[in-house]
Amino acid sequence: MGLRVGVVGGGQLARMMIAPAVELGVEIRVLAEQPGMSAAIAATAVGDYRDAPTVLAFAQDVDVITFDHEHVPQDVLHALVDAGVAVHPGPEALQYAQDKLVMRAKLAELGVPQPEWAAVHDAAELQAFLDENGGRAIVKTPRGGYDGKGVRVVASGTDADDWFADAAGSPLLAEELVDFRRELAQQVARRPSGDMRAYPVVHTEQRDGVCAEVIAPAPESTPRLQAVAAGIGTGIAEGLGVTGMLAVELFETTDDRLLVNELAMRPHNSGHWSQDGAVTSQFEQHLRAVLDLPLGDPTPRAPWTVMVNILGGPTDGTLGDRMPAALHAHPDVKVHTYGKEPRPGRKVGHVNATGDALDDVTYDARAAAALFL
Amino acid sequence: MGLRVGVVGGGQLARMMIAPAVELGVEIRVLAEQPGMSAAIAATAVGDYRDAPTVLAFAQDVDVITFDHEHVPQDVLHALVDAGVAVHPGPEALQYAQDKLVMRAKLAELGVPQPEWAAVHDAAELQAFLDENGGRAIVKTPRGGYDGKGVRVVASGTDADDWFADAAGSPLLAEELVDFRRELAQQVARRPSGDMRAYPVVHTEQRDGVCAEVIAPAPESTPRLQAVAAGIGTGIAEGLGVTGMLAVELFETTDDRLLVNELAMRPHNSGHWSQDGAVTSQFEQHLRAVLDLPLGDPTPRAPWTVMVNILGGPTDGTLGDRMPAALHAHPDVKVHTYGKEPRPGRKVGHVNATGDALDDVTYDARAAAALFL
Numbered sequence: 107m108g109l110r111v112g113v114v115g116g117g118q119l120a121r122m123m124i125a126p127a128v129e130l131g132v133e134i135r136v137l138a139e140q141p142g143m144s145a146a147i148a149a150t151a152v153g154d155y156r157d158a159p160t161v162l163a164f165a166q167d168v169d170v171i172t173f174d175h176e177h178v179p180q181d182v183l184h185a186l187v188d189a190g191v192a193v194h195p196g197p198e199a200l201q202y203a204q205d206k207l208v209m210r211a212k213l214a215e216l217g218v219p220q221p222e223w224a225a226v227h228d229a230a231e232l233q234a235f236l237d238e239n240g241g242r243a244i245v246k247t248p249r250g251g252y253d254g255k256g257v258r259v260v261a262s263g264t265d266a267d268d269w270f271a272d273a274a275g276s277p278l279l280a281e282e283l284v285d286f287r288r289e290l291a292q293q294v295a296r297r298p299s300g301d302m303r304a305y306p307v308v309h310t311e312q313r314d315g316v317c318a319e320v321i322a323p324a325p326e327s328t329p330r331l332q333a334v335a336a337g338i339g340t341g342i343a344e345g346l347g348v349t350g351m352l353a354v355e356l357f358e359t360t361d362d363r364l365l366v367n368e369l370a371m372r373p374h375n376s377g378h379w380s381q382d383g384a385v386t387s388q389f390e391q392h393l394r395a396v397l398d399l400p401l402g403d404p405t406p407r408a409p410w411t412v413m414v415n416i417l418g419g420p421t422d423g424t425l426g427d428r429m430p431a432a433l434h435a436h437p438d439v440k441v442h443t444y445g446k447e448p449r450p451g452r453k454v455g456h457v458n459a460t461g462d463a464l465d466d467v468t469y470d471a472r473a474a475a476a477l478f479l
Numbered sequence: 480m481g482l483r484v485g486v487v488g489g490g491q492l493a494r495m496m497i498a499p500a501v502e503l504g505v506e507i508r509v510l511a512e513q514p515g516m517s518a519a520i521a522a523t524a525v526g527d528y529r530d531a532p533t534v535l536a537f538a539q540d541v542d543v544i545t546f547d548h549e550h551v552p553q554d555v556l557h558a559l560v561d562a563g564v565a566v567h568p569g570p571e572a573l574q575y576a577q578d579k580l581v582m583r584a585k586l587a588e589l590g591v592p593q594p595e596w597a598a599v600h601d602a603a604e605l606q607a608f609l610d611e612n613g614g615r616a617i618v619k620t621p622r623g624g625y626d627g628k629g630v631r632v633v634a635s636g637t638d639a640d641d642w643f644a645d646a647a648g649s650p651l652l653a654e655e656l657v658d659f660r661r662e663l664a665q666q667v668a669r670r671p672s673g674d675m676r677a678y679p680v681v682h683t684e685q686r687d688g689v690c691a692e693v694i695a696p697a698p699e700s701t702p703r704l705q706a707v708a709a710g711i712g713t714g715i716a717e718g719l720g721v722t723g724m725l726a727v728e729l730f731e732t733t734d735d736r737l738l739v740n741e742l743a744m745r746p747h748n749s750g751h752w753s754q755d756g757a758v759t760s761q762f763e764q765h766l767r768a769v770l771d772l773p774l775g776d777p778t779p780r781a782p783w784t785v786m787v788n789i790l791g792g793p794t795d796g797t798l799g800d801r802m803p804a805a806l807h808a809h810p811d812v813k814v815h816t817y818g819k820e821p822r823p824g825r826k827v828g829h830v831n832a833t834g835d836a837l838d839d840v841t842y843d844a845r846a847a848a849a850l851f852l
Contacts, residue, residue: 109799125498128520129754131798131816131828147501148520381502385811400807407780425504426482434773438758443504455504 108169109133111393114155115174116143118444118453119373119389122381124148126390132397136174137164144444145174158185165191172350172396173372176203177250194298194349194396195371202346203371206279207248213366216345218338220366221357222282228270233263235280244281245269257315259283284365286357290324291376292339294352295391298398302343303391305384305404307335310355310376313417316451317375319472320413322383322406325464334364342369351392353377375415375453380404382440382458383411408460410467414475416455419448425455425478432457432477439474454478481542482506484766487528488547489516491817491826492746492762495754497521499763505770509547510537517817518547531558538564545723545769546745549576550623567671567722567769568744575719576744579652580621586739589718591711593739594730595655601643606636608653617654618642630688632656657738659730663697664749665712667725668764668774675716676764676774678757680708683728683749686790689824690748692845693786695756695779698837707737715742724765726750748788748826753777755813755831756784781833783840787848789828792821798828798851805830805850812847827851 109132113120116138124147127134137160138149153160155178162185165171170192183197195203202209210223222239226232236243245266247256260266269278289312293305306323323332335356343352346369353374355367377388386394386402394401419425425443432441436459443455455478459471482505486493489511497520500507510533511522526533528551535558538544543565556570568576575582583596595612599605609616618639620629633639642651662685666678679696697704708729716725719742726747728740750761759767759775767774792798798816805814809832816828828851832844 109802121501124501124520128494128497129813129815131802131814131818133818134520147497147507385813394806399803400810402806403811405811429482429504430772433767433775437773438776438778440502441504442502445504445506 109397110135110168110170111396112137112165112168112171113145113148113174114161114164114171114178115139116145116149117174118144118446120145120148120174121444122373122378122389122442123393126387127393130390130393132393133168134393135164135168137161144446146445156182158182161186162189162191165189170194170396172392176200176371180204192298196347196349199346199348199371203369205248206246206368207277209369210279212346213342216341218342218345218366219363221284224280225277226280227275227277229263229267231263232260232266232278232280236261236263239282242283244283246279246281247273248277248279255315284357284367285360286365287360288324288358289367290335290356290358290364291320291374292335292354292356293374293377293380293388293404294336294339294343294348294354295350295388295395295401295404296340296343296348296352297395297401298349300344301401302340303401303404304336304339305377305380305388306406307332307356308376308379314451316415316417316453318415318417320376320379321464321468322379322411322413331358331364338364338366342366350396351377351388375456378442378456379411379413379458381442383407383413383460409462410464411458411460412464412467412471413456413458414471415453416443416457416475416478418450418452419454419478421448421450424448428478432474435477436470436474439470441474482770483508483541483543484769485510485538485541485544486518486521486547487534487537487544487551488512489518489522490547491517491819493518493521493547494817495746495751495762495815496766499760500766503763503766505766507766508537508541510534517819519818529555531555534559535562535564538562543567543769545765549573549744553577565671569720569722572719572721572744576742578621579619579741580650582742583652585719586715589714591715591718591739592736594657597653598650599653600648600650602636602640604636605633605639605651605653609634609636612655615656617656619652619654620646621650621652628688657730657740658733659738660733661697661731662740663708663729663731663737664693664747665708665727665729666747666750666753666761666777667709667712667716667721667727668723668761668768668777669713669716669721669725670768670774671722671771673717674774675713676777677709677712678750678753678761678777679779680705680729681749681752687824689788689790689826691788691790693749693752694837694841695752695784695786704731704737711737711739715739723769724750724761748829751815751829752784752786752831754815756780756786756833782835783837784831784833785837785840785844786829786831787844788826789816789830789848789851791823791825792819792827792851794821794823797821801851805847808850809843809847812843814847
C-alpha cells in the first residue's frame with residue numbers, strides 16, 4: 107500500500123510529523139506557506155493554502171492530505187474531495203474546528219457537557235447573556251482565534267462593540283465564565299474506518315491563553331475521571347466524524363464537572379508529552395490514523411511525563427547557544443526545538459521529562475526549559 | 480552556537496540521524512552516493528565521497544562532517560582537516576576502522592584483549608598460524624569487508640590462495656577461531672573534549688555474518704561483565720581517539736573472557752534498540768558527540784528491549800503492504816523502515832519491542848519482524 111502523506115502547512119506540528127514518518131517509512135511532503143519554515147526539510151512546495159489550484163497540484167501523488175492547522179478554507183477542502191483526494195480530517199469535521207458557533211451548536215445536539223453559551227448579535231443580546239450568567243462572560247470571535255487571540259472577558263454588553271462592528275451583523279460567541287479548578291485535555295485518535303484510541307487525560311497549565319505546561323497523566327485522575335474524559339473525547343470524535351488526532355480542551359469545574367472548552371483536529375500542544383512519554387506519540391498516531399493504518403498503543407511509558415514549552419526563547423542569541431548548558435544540566439530531558447527565530451511569547455520549542463516522581467520530573471522539565479530563556 | 484551537521488553517505492544510518500536532528504534542532508545535510516537513497520529527504524548533494532572536491536564543496540557551511548560509513552579515503556579526510564573542517568571521527572581514528580591489521584596492532588599496543596592474530600603474506604605463513612592455533616582459523620581481508628564479506632574460515636594454508644593473489648604481496652589478517660559462548664556488543668559515545676558515555680553491553684545474534692537480533696541489556700550481564708565491557712569500550716574510544724559513537728563487537732568465550740572482534744566508528748546495528756529502549760538513542764548521541772555537545776543519558780527506558788532486523792523484506796510487494804497486518808498485530812512494537820527496495824538478505828528495516836518480561840518482548844519483536852518477510 108502507499109504510505110505518502112501530504113501536509114498542508116509548514117509549522118512545528120508538520121515538523122514534528124517528520125521524525126515518525128521517516129522512522130516508520132512514510133513519505134512525507136509539506137506545502138509550506140513560505141521558505142525556511144519549521145518543516146522546511148520536508149517542504150516539496152511553497153504556496154498559499156487558500157488557493158485551490160496550489161493545493162490540488164500539491165495533492166498529486168500523495169495518498170492522503172492532512173494539516174498543520176485548521177485554516178484551509180472549505181472551498182479548497184471540497185475541491186480536494188471533489189478531485190478524489192483523501193482528506194483527513196475532512197471538510198465536514200473541520201467546519202466544527204473552524205467556527206466555534208457551529209461547534210457549540212453541534213456539541214449541544216450531541217449532548218456533550220459544555221459551558222452556557224449563546225450567539226449574540228449586538229450589545230443588547232450580550233447584556234442579556236451577562237444578566238443571565240452572573241454579570242461576567244467570555245466573548246469569542248467564532249472564527250480565526252487561537253492561543254488566546256479572539257477571546258475577551260467582558261462585564262458589560264458594550265465591552266465587545268468593536269468586535270460587533272467588525273462582525274458586521276454576524277454573531278459573536280458568548281460563553282459562561284466557568285468557575286474551574288483546573289484545565290484538562292483529552293486526546294483521541296480516530297481512523298476513517300472508525301477505530302479509536304484514547305490517550306490518558308492530561309493537566310494543562312495555560313498562561314495568557316497559551317499552553318505553558320502539561321502533566322501526563324493528570325494528577326489525581328481517578329479511573330472515573332479518565333473514563334468520563336475519554337468518553338467525551340471518543341463521543342466528539344465519532345459525533346463530528348473526526349479523522350486523525352482530536353484534542354478536547356476541558357474545564358474541570360469546582361463542582362466536579364467536565365465541560366468542553368475548545369477542540370483541535372490535529373496534533374496539539376497538550377500532546378507533545380507523548381513524543382517521549384507514550385508508546386506511540388501523537389504525531390506517529392496522526393500519521394497512522396490519516397493513512398487508515400492500525401493505531402498504536404497510547405499507553406504512557408513512565409508514571410509521569412511533564413512537558414514545558416519554551417516560550418519566546420533567548421533575547422540574546424539563538425536556542426543553539428543555550429543547548430550546551432541545557433544538555434549538560436539535564437542529560438535525561440528530551441529537548442525539541444522548531445527551527446523558529448526567538449520572539450517574545452512565540453512557541454519555539456519544548457522539553458519533555460519523564461520519571462517515577464512527579465516533583466523531580468516537574469523540576470527537571472521547568473529547569474531545562476528555563477535555560478532556553 | 481552552530482548546530483549544522485554534514486553526513487557523508489546516504490544509507491540508513493544517515494537516515495536514522497534525521498529524526499533526532501529534526502527534534503533537537505540540528506540542521507542535517509547529507510551527501511548521498513545517488514538520488515533516492517535512504518536519507519534522501521536530507522540529501523543536499525549527490526556525489527562521490529572518494530572525490531575530495533565533491534566532499535569539500537559539501538562541507539561548506541556545516542559545523543562538522545560525520546559519516547554514514549567508514550569508507551571515505553584518508554586523502555579525502557585529510558583534505559577536509561587541512562581545509563579547517565571539523566571531522567568526527569577524524570582520519571587518525573578512522574584508519575583503525577579502515578584496516579583490520581592496523582586495528583589489531585593498535586589494540587595489542589593498548590593491551591586490549593583480542594583473539595590470537597597474525598599478518599600473513601602467503602600460504603606458508605597462514606599454515607604456520609594454523610599449526611599454532613589448532614588447525615583452523617579465520618582469514619580476513621584487512622580492508623573493505625563488512626556484514627560477513629571478506630571473512631573466511633580456513634583449515635589449510637592454501638585455502639586463501641585466491642585472496643593472497645588479489646592482495647598482491649600485502650598481508651591478510653589471520654585470526655584465532657575463538658570458542659565463544661555468545662557475541663556481545665559494547666557502545667560508547669565520546670566527545671572531542673573527551674567526555675564519554677557507555678551504553679549497557681548487549682547480546683547480538685549473528686546469522687551468516689549479519690546482525691539478526693539484539694537483546695539489551697545482555698541477559699545475565701552481571702555488574703562485573705558490564706564493567707569489564709564498558710572498560711574495554713571506553714579504553715578503545717580513548718586509545719584510538721574516537722569521536723562520535725563507537726561499537727565494539729565482543730566474543731564472550733567459553734572460559735569467560737571478552738575478546739574484541741570488530742570495531743565500528745559510527746552508529747551501529749547493535750545500537751538500534753536504543754531508538755526506543757534508551758533515554759538517548761545512539762543516533763541522537765552521535766549527533767551530540769560530533770557537535771561536542773554534552774552527551775545524553777544512555778540508561779535503558781525499560782528492563783528489556785529486543786531489536787529484530789527485517790532482512791530481505793517481502794518477496795511479493797513492498798514493506799508498506801505488510802504495514803497494516805504488522806501494526807494491527809503489534810500496536811506496541813516500534814517499526815523502522817529504511818526506504819530501500821526488498822532484496823534477499825538486505826537490511827531494509829528493524830523493529831524494537833520493550834517491556835518487563837524478556838520472553839514476551841522477544842516474541843513480540845520476532846513476530847512483528849516476521850510479518851514483513
